[in-house]
Amino acid sequence: MDAIVLGETMMSLRSTGPWRLGGSATTSVAGAESTVAIGLVRLGHAARWVGRVGADEPGELVVRTLRAEGVDTSAVVRDPTAPTGLILFERRTPDVTRVLYHRAGSAGSRLSAADAVAGLAGGTRLLHVTGITPALGAGPLAAVRAAVDAVRAAGGLVSLDVNHRSLLWSADEASRVLRPLALRASVVIGSPDEIALVGGDDLTGEVVTKLGRDGARVRTRDGTWSAPAHRVDAVDPVGAGDAFTAGYLSGLLDRLPPAERLARGTTTAAFAVQAVGDWEGLPTQAELPLLGLPPGTTLR
Structure with missing residues (x-):
């Protein structure tokens, strides 16, 4: 594998209005780590998702969706005694989305060290984890x-x-x-507040700071680089950060220099916010140049 991601993926429901009033909703899947996995696959990398789902129809939706996107699901564990988690998105105003979780006692919350070690079979160049999973x-x-220990011992990269x-x-x-996980990571990614939360200046690996409308910057042992955000009409901002992470890690796997890694990250984030859903708008490698075309361009 180029990359293995570890975490919970849930069935998602997106309403067209307040949940309390009823109405229609669309069904998909959502999870920070699986969004990164899908983004990496679309950008040409081999990625595996390691996680648990319930032995239920929402779990089948999760596995089927990831498999359809080309993500390796061979390490998925189906738990017959716990349900697949559920996440509800409510567009409360045109500019505010409210997120409601139903994940207490979910199959994803039962992920174990044994699951993680088994999921690393065959090895990986990169392990990607988030601060969400330890909170479960x-x-x-x-x-x-366990996953961080195993990948570090094998000489692989770890991103948090x-x-x-x-x-x-x-x-x-x-x-x-x-903080202890961040100190052991090859790459730490987060907002300014999140970077401060895990140690900030004490971190010795690459530190990638997501700055929203101001773009992003990275600090390595060789210096600091930054990249501006793309000015686009955002349809759905949810998932932009994970889309950026997918683009940045893709550049890392492709051995691009820091500035180009940042540029790929801001590009994938810009694609993502122009579509509804966490991962649906993520670009392929061939689509990356499209963002630079003049408005109204038609490709024939």
């Missing part, structure tokens, strides 16, 4: 630690997207757990 419980935290979720745990608790 002792088992998922052990899974992340801090992805702090305040609904799952406090900043103090997240800092206590994630």
Whole structure:
């Protein structure tokens, strides 16, 4: 594998209005790590998702969707005693999306160290984890630690997207757990607040800071680089950060210099926000140049 990602993927429902009023909704899947996996596959890399789903129809939707996108699902565990998690997206106003989780006791929250080690079979150049998985419980935290230990011992790269979720745990608790992981990561990715949460200046690997409308920057041992964001009409901002991460890690796997890694990340993020859904708008390698074409261009 070029990359293995570890975490929970849920069935997602997106409403066209307030949930309390009823109405229609669309069904898909969502998960920070699986969004990165899909993004990497579309950009030409071999990626595997390691996780648990329930032995239920939402679980089958998760596996079927990832498999259809070319993600390796050979390490997926189907749990007969726990359901697949559910995430609800509510467009409360044109500019505000509210996210509701139903993941307590889910199959994903039962991910174990044994699951993680088994999922690494065959090896990988890169392991990608987020700060979401350790917040799901002792088992998922052990899974992340075991995977990081195994990949580091084998000489692989480890990337950590801090992805702090305040609904799952406090900043103090997240800092206590994630800082040791960040210190062992080859690449740490996050917003300015998230980077500070895990140690900031103490980090010795690559530190990639997502700056939203101001683009992104990376600090390596050789210097600091930055890239502006693309000015596009955003349809759905959810998933932009994970899309950026997929683009940046793709550039890392392709051995691009830091500035070009950042540029690929901001490009994939710009594609993502122009479509509804976490991962649906992610580009392929061949589509990356399309963002630079003049408005109204028709390709024939």
